[in-house]
Amino acid sequence: MPRFGMVIDTRKCVGCQDCVIACKTENNIPEGYNRDWIITESHGKFPDIQMEIRTERCNHCSETPCVSCCPTGASHIHDVGGVVLVTHDVCIGCKACIEACPYDARFAHPDGYADKCTFCIHRVEKGENPACVEVCPTYCMYFGDLEDPNSEVSKLLKSRKWHVNLTDAGTQPNIFYLV
């Protein structure tokens, strides 16, 4: 069974926000809301300081507090690639999943449902990349099947050092950051 994930090279990201704009356009996200965003973090002590720039979104975790808390089944794991999705017309807008996500990856859509990144599953099921991956001018984002040892994402994770966000959350995120 494929398990879709992303590998993001923090050494190549320049924080240009093209991925953020592509997502908003592709997914018709209303003004004031975002499914992805940019974080900058500095590490070390002067003069040995490093800046990490990360593009972040729902981690499409393997352990999903956002799905297990949902009273209606609107939040669910898709049968293609283990992508975590919300069925909008089944969502009652209770916001339990928004509270449960340790990554703050969900928001209450003005139309009354919980919303977040879908890995652009509508594109992926046509054989295309998510919009954010497609537009990145530095090619710092890779999307693919983490279960396939020959996929580019698997090879990168074998050959480079990486981290995930909030390891202590116990969610087993499927977005990996190359360092």
Ligand code: SF4
């Ligand atoms: S990042 Fe949050 S919303 Fe996305 S799958 Fe993980 S717990 Fe759920």
Ligand code: SF4
């Ligand atoms: S806001 Fe919607 S998707 Fe989230 S827990 Fe409530 S019913 Fe489920």
